[in-house]
Amino acid sequence: MDPTRVLTRGVLGRLGGLRAGRLARARPLGARRGISLKSLFAPSPPGADAAGKPRLLVQAGDLFHPLSKSPVKEMRSKGQLIQQHGCCPTCVDETTAHSHGQAATREPVFECPACGYPTHCSEQHWAADRRHGELCGHLREANEDEHDLRSGRTLREFEFPSAQLPEVVVNLSSWDTFLYTRSFTNVGSDRAMRHVSKVLTYPVTIAATLHQYSPFTLGGGGLTGEGLKSLTALRTTIKEHELARSEKELEMQQKPLRVFVLGARAEAMLPPHLYLQLSYLLPHSPLHVYFVGPESIPTADETRSTIVVSSRLALKYHRGYFHDAIWSFAPFDPFTDVFFLFSPGLAHPRGRSGWQPTVDKLLETKCAVFGTGFHAQDMAADVAGLEEDFGPRMDWLLRPRPNPFASLKRDFGIRNLQEWAIANWGIYGFRGKRYEVV
Numbered sequence: 001m002d003p004t005r006v007l008t009r010g011v012l013g014r015l016g017g018l019r020a021g022r023l024a025r026a027r028p029l030g031a032r033r034g035i036s037l038k039s040l041f042a043p044s045p046p047g048a049d050a051a052g053k054p055r056l057l058v059q060a061g062d063l064f065h066p067l068s069k070s071p072v073k074e075m076r077s078k079g080q081l082i083q084q085h086g087c088c089p090t091c092v093d094e095t096t097a098h099s100h101g102q103a104a105t106r107e108p109v110f111e112c113p114a115c116g117y118p119t120h121c122s123e124q125h126w127a128a129d130r131r132h133g134e135l136c137g138h139l140r141e142a143n144e145d146e147h148d149l150r151s152g153r154t155l156r157e158f159e160f161p162s163a164q165l166p167e168v169v170v171n172l173s174s175w176d177t178f179l180y181t182r183s184f185t186n187v188g189s190d191r192a193m194r195h196v197s198k199v200l201t202y203p204v205t206i207a208a209t210l211h212q213y214s215p216f217t218l219g220g221g222g223l224t225g226e227g228l229k230s231l232t233a234l235r236t237t238i239k240e241h242e243l244a245r246s247e248k249e250l251e252m253q254q255k256p257l258r259v260f261v262l263g264a265r266a267e268a269m270l271p272p273h274l275y276l277q278l279s280y281l282l283p284h285s286p287l288h289v290y291f292v293g294p295e296s297i298p299t300a301d302e303t304r305s306t307i308v309v310s311s312r313l314a315l316k317y318h319r320g321y322f323h324d325a326i327w328s329f330a331p332f333d334p335f336t337d338v339f340f341l342f343s344p345g346l347a348h349p350r351g352r353s354g355w356q357p358t359v360d361k362l363l364e365t366k367c368a369v370f371g372t373g374f375h376a377q378d379m380a381a382d383v384a385g386l387e388e389d390f391g392p393r394m395d396w397l398l399r400p401r402p403n404p405f406a407s408l409k410r411d412f413g414i415r416n417l418q419e420w421a422i423a424n425w426g427i428y429g430f431r432g433k434r435y436e437v438v
């Protein structure tokens with residue numbers, strides 16, 4: 001077995017600090033929000049004490065802190081940001097109506113004692129808000145999770161396993177079976193699972209869709225007859241890669257599997273070696289993963305670049321819209337090419353017209369396209385938008401459904417703590433009509 005790949009905090013800090021910062025500036029105000037990976041990209045731990053033990057900012061048994069009194073600077077800043085840019089849900093409608101639609105709401109300066117977030121403008125408005133109870137538990141969990149990530153402890157759950165032993169079959173029905181059969185030995189608690197799921201949701205959702213033991217099966221698994229045709233085409237190529245392993249000549253001729261991730265944001269910011277977890281699940285296939293989109297920024301100055309992660313895995317970054325650069329990726333082949341749109345917001349008011357030329361081109365390629373959503377309503381809106389704009393031109397491959405490899409974490413918006421998102425909560429698949437497997 002190869003040496004274990006270690007996702008150290010330092011590596012995350014270097015990669016993430018730079019990229020997350022650029023990301024924040026690159027996104028215009030009011031655009032659809034994405035999933036934040038900032039806490040995973042937290043700065044390096046505060047160092048060691050005289051005895052060589054790591055100096056912890058927060059102790060394991062004492063993870064809950066009201067944001068304003070947090071021992072972690074980033075958490076105090078987060079609280080301040082929410083107070084500056086957030087709104088009180090109890091009086092937001094009232095004040096919005098009074099100011100004729102201007103977003104002039106009273107600042108949420110009152111911290112809920114149970115979750116520690118500044119949620120309302122006053123204790124009275126907090127007490128009057130019955131709906132906060134529904135989210136309070138999730139906010140408290142987020143509070144503790146974020147403190148844990150920034151505590152300075154060694155995050156052993158991010159020490160990931162390397163190549164799969166050939167005699168052990170991966171079970172892709174759930175996070176539990178996946179982590180167990182892939183020997184993630186350091187993920188021993190629900191909290192660790194939440195941390196790990198937030199980054200692994202991207203590579204594992206791709207792998208689980210393409211893999212022969214995919215949970216998305218005909219009928220009960222949501223796969224349609226057309227979906228089976230598309231996945232069979234891709235799996236034929238994967239099988240050929242497997243067979244070609246011992247035949248040098250064939251290996252010379254084989255085409256890589258190309259996975260296009262369009263509108264890439266957080267998923268393009270992950271440390272490249274995380275995508276080895278996708279590669280380990282399709283171990284014989286040469287994989288090229290393309291991150292395409294205005295926010296898929298590999299480095300400060302480049303608009304495109306390639307990172308070769310292993311002999312079988314290359315990540316390619318292209319900053320720009322897919323429909324503008326399509327010529328550089330053509331020709332497309334449904335046997336080797338597949339598209340993923342992670343929480344694209346296809347029907348979001350600010351995104352819809354921007355996505356239309358891309359979806360138009362995607363349907364022409366006749367390749368399989370898989371999309372995900374932040375939650376049930378988000379996905380339903382995207383699916384309805386697709387039907388409305390492209391219905392007669394497309395076939396459904398995978399009926400919209402919850403994704404067993406969704407992130408297990410809820411992300412809350414700074415501007416509105418009532419808005420939350422779960423990365424890859426649900427998944428669906430489609431492609432252009434009239435494609436036949438030969």
Ligand SMILES: [Zn+2]
Pocket residue numbers: 088089090091092106120121122125
């Ligand atoms: Zn209020």
Ligand SMILES: [Zn+2]
Pocket residue numbers: 112113114115116117119132135136137139
């Ligand atoms: Zn609360």
